[in-house]
Amino acid sequence: MGTWVFLAAGWVLLIALYGLVTSRNLIHAIGCLAVAQSSTYLLLLAVGYRRDATAPIYSDLTPGTRPVVDPVVQALALTDVVVGATVTALLLALTIQLRKRHHTVDPQALTGLKG
Amino acid sequence: MTEAALLPLAVAVPLLGAALLALAGRILPRTGCDILATGCAGAEVVCLVLLWTHSGGRLATADLGGWPARLGIVLAADPIGAGLALLVAVLVLAVVVYAWRYFDEPTGEHAGAFPALILLFEAGMAGFALTGDLFNAFVFFELMGAAAYALTGYHIEDPRPLHGALTFGIVTSFAAYCSLLGIGLLYARTGELNLARLGGQLAAHHTDVLTVAAFVLIATALLVKAAAVPFHFWLPDAHAVAPTPVCMLMSGAMVELGVYGIARVYWTVFSGPGGIPHQAFRTTFTALGLLTALLGALMCWQQRHLKRLLAFSTVSHVGLFLVSVALLTSDGVVGTAVYVAAHGLVKAALFALSGVLLDRFGSVDEHGLHGRGRELRTVGVLFLAGALALAGLPPFGTGLGKALGEDAAGHWQPWLPAVFVAASAVTGAAVLRAALRIFWGAGPVPRNRPGEEETTGEGEEPEIRSPRRTLPPTMTVVPAALLALAALVGALPDVAAALARGAAVFTDPAGYTAAVLTQPDAPPGPVPAADWTATGVLLGLLSAGIAVALAGTAVHREIPARRSRHPAARAVRALRRQHSGHLGDYLAWLALGVAVVCVAIAVQI
Numbered sequence: 001m002g003t004w005v006f007l008a009a010g011w012v013l014l015i016a017l018y019g020l021v022t023s024r025n026l027i028h029a030i031g032c033l034a035v036a037q038s039s040t041y042l043l044l045l046a047v048g049y050r051r052d053a054t055a056p057i058y059s060d061l062t063p064g065t066r067p068v069v070d071p072v073v074q075a076l077a078l079t080d081v082v083v084g085a086t087v088t089a090l091l092l093a094l095t096i097q098l099r100k101r102h103h104t105v106d107p108q109a110l111t112g113l114k115g
Numbered sequence: 116m117t118e119a120a121l122l123p124l125a126v127a128v129p130l131l132g133a134a135l136l137a138l139a140g141r142i143l144p145r146t147g148c149d150i151l152a153t154g155c156a157g158a159e160v161v162c163l164v165l166l167w168t169h170s171g172g173r174l175a176t177a178d179l180g181g182w183p184a185r186l187g188i189v190l191a192a193d194p195i196g197a198g199l200a201l202l203v204a205v206l207v208l209a210v211v212v213y214a215w216r217y218f219d220e221p222t223g224e225h226a227g228a229f230p231a232l233i234l235l236f237e238a239g240m241a242g243f244a245l246t247g248d249l250f251n252a253f254v255f256f257e258l259m260g261a262a263a264y265a266l267t268g269y270h271i272e273d274p275r276p277l278h279g280a281l282t283f284g285i286v287t288s289f290a291a292y293c294s295l296l297g298i299g300l301l302y303a304r305t306g307e308l309n310l311a312r313l314g315g316q317l318a319a320h321h322t323d324v325l326t327v328a329a330f331v332l333i334a335t336a337l338l339v340k341a342a343a344v345p346f347h348f349w350l351p352d353a354h355a356v357a358p359t360p361v362c363m364l365m366s367g368a369m370v371e372l373g374v375y376g377i378a379r380v381y382w383t384v385f386s387g388p389g390g391i392p393h394q395a396f397r398t399t400f401t402a403l404g405l406l407t408a409l410l411g412a413l414m415c416w417q418q419r420h421l422k423r424l425l426a427f428s429t430v431s432h433v434g435l436f437l438v439s440v441a442l443l444t445s446d447g448v449v450g451t452a453v454y455v456a457a458h459g460l461v462k463a464a465l466f467a468l469s470g471v472l473l474d475r476f477g478s479v480d481e482h483g484l485h486g487r488g489r490e491l492r493t494v495g496v497l498f499l500a501g502a503l504a505l506a507g508l509p510p511f512g513t514g515l516g517k518a519l520g521e522d523a524a525g526h527w528q529p530w531l532p533a534v535f536v537a538a539s540a541v542t543g544a545a546v547l548r549a550a551l552r553i554f555w556g557a558g559p560v561p562r563n564r565p566g567e568e569e570t571t572g573e574g575e576e577p578e579i580r581s582p583r584r585t586l587p588p589t590m591t592v593v594p595a596a597l598l599a600l601a602a603l604v605g606a607l608p609d610v611a612a613a614l615a616r617g618a619a620v621f622t623d624p625a626g627y628t629a630a631v632l633t634q635p636d637a638p639p640g641p642v643p644a645a646d647w648t649a650t651g652v653l654l655g656l657l658s659a660g661i662a663v664a665l666a667g668t669a670v671h672r673e674i675p676a677r678r679s680r681h682p683a684a685r686a687v688r689a690l691r692r693q694h695s696g697h698l699g700d701y702l703a704w705l706a707l708g709v710a711v712v713c714v715a716i717a718v719q720i
């Protein structure tokens with residue numbers, strides 16, 4: 001593991017960036033944003049990972065008997081999922097309105113704002 | 116009430132208010148919703164004024180849920196953070212009052228939607244200013260972001276607000292995920308998220324590529340929020356299309372929170388050993404600030420869409436704030452604090468006054484409105500006062516903030532004050548030029564130049580449905596009150612003195628750690644001076660004078676009908692073409708900016 005996971009997270013972020021920069025469809029762009037977010041899940045979970053460790057749930061586990069993975073990063077990843085869901089839903093709602101009223105989902109067809 | 120109770124209340128009051136309005140909006144009539152929203156906004160102002168007076172120039176902390184700071188999440192308010200939250204609360208109250216009669220709200224189920232979103236926005240901003248935890252800062256950042264995207268795209272009838280909101284949302288969210296990656300890297304290195312403990316843990320390590328990557332990634336989201344060049348492209352687009360009351364909040368407070376975030380994270384986490392060396396931070400962020408101030412001023416001068424013009428003037432001023440903060444002295448911080456407070460009030464007033472034009476004429480186009488605002492004399496005079504305040508005319512607080520910033524910057528590089536004078540004079544002059552043309556009909560009517568890459572500001576949707584109604588009095592009373600407050604910030608020495616004590620606390624990371632972890636506290640460093648000086652007054656008058664001269668020359672000059680082939684004119688056109696409105700271009704610039712900042716800091720460690 002080690003460095004590889006960090007590099008993988010960076011790679012996922014860069015793929016998402018490439019997708020966003022070249023996107024011709026807003027649904028695709030919002031999907032790319034979700035890919036960018038999965039790079040954060042990958043990094044956060046890798047930070048807390050321990051080989052041969054179990055989930056940090058102490059209802060059926062005596063504390064100190066077995067190594068457990070870091071619960072803090074899991075809480076962070078969970079919060080991150082909630083934040084991401086909110087933002088994705090909001091952006092998709094805006095895209096739906098754009099399609100309904102203006103019959104386009106191509107970000108490059110939007111030219112009302114420039115200069 | 117104690118500070119430990121007031122701090123969580125400062126976040127909880129607007130959140131509860133938002134939830135209440137979302138529910139009550141289904142039953143209550145429009146007036147009921149307005150009263151409820153004003154009540155919540157007023158309660159928040161009272162809560163933060165109490166917090167400000169109680170803390171008395173120290174750091175107030177609250178351990179949430181009773182967990183000690185080494186395990187749990189803390190809220191921490193020093194005078195700078197609490198003052199910024201207070202500015203947010205004052206602006207929100209102004210916006211809620213201003214919007215009483217502004218919108219023809221959809222009746223029925225959604226009567227409370229707009230004030231509820233405003234309060235949600237306020238909760239995010241107040242939380243961001245008061246948190247002492249890095250991950251919580253990210254959550255509050257996203258909360259204010261989500262509320263701001265929804266508010267920007269509020270007018271779904273027109274494609275442009277949807278376009279602006281989508282660009283704003285995608286760019287900011289992408290940057291926020293970069294920031295979260297940085298927080299993850301920092302957690303991997305230290306095992307901490309509490310700002311105070313992070314700084315201590317980092318001291319046990321050497322500065323290396325991971326530290327730099329973590330810092331730059333965290334700074335990405337804050338630079339995007341602060342609209343530093345080249346991360347600024349979303350800002351003019353979002354400001355041009357957002358409803359005017361929302362622009363008042365975004366330009367007045369939200370953008371400045373980005374600068375605050377950078378300063379807060381740097382001072383508490385990265386300023387010690389194992390962080391980013393002071394010299395590297397100072398040179399990199401001063402360079403960014405200079406670029407932002409000059410490019411913002413240049414673009415501001417080119418605009419004819421009034422809201423876009425004001426948006427670029429915000430970009431330019433943010434550049435000045437970045438320069439003052441990057442000096443890493445308490446003098447620089449107090450200058451920024453005074454400047455931010457007064458600039459927020461003035462900019463909100465100017466947006467509120469452009470809202471009057473939108474309400475009367477359904478346009479914010481400087482050329483199209485030429486001479487049409489003659490009968491709105493009060494609005495015109497207020498607009499003129501706002502423009503001069505923006506240029507830094509004493510006794511407005513903007514003048515005092517600019518003078519303090521110039522003084523602090525001049526101690527490091529003697530030529531830096533010239534940039535302050537230039538940026539504030541040009542942005543002030545652009546607003547003055549628009550005011551003279553619209554309200555006094557000065558000079559010839561500018562000809563249209565078809566084929567120019569620009570947003571004109573004509574054919575805007577009026578934000579109300581009955582343009583024949585009389586002007587609601589709140590729409591002129593609110594901007595007048597905001598301008599008066601901005602003058603008070605400069606004229607009352609107590610305000611600047613309190614912020615100076617705050618700056619001494621802000622630039623003392625050891626004191627921050629001691630207060631959060633409830634260790635014995637050492638007194639903060641020397642309190643910087645925050646008074647008017649003769650040089651400051653003269654430089655303020657100089658900026659205002661240059662602004663008047665520039666605006667006077669501009670309105671009386673005939674604009675050539677054909678495109679100029681002069682190299683400078685071509686360069687400006689090329690620059691304007693970069694503001695293309697395309698999402699992909701903006702993200703490419705963002706990636707380039709991150710790479711450049713990363714390399715610039717890495718070569719200096």
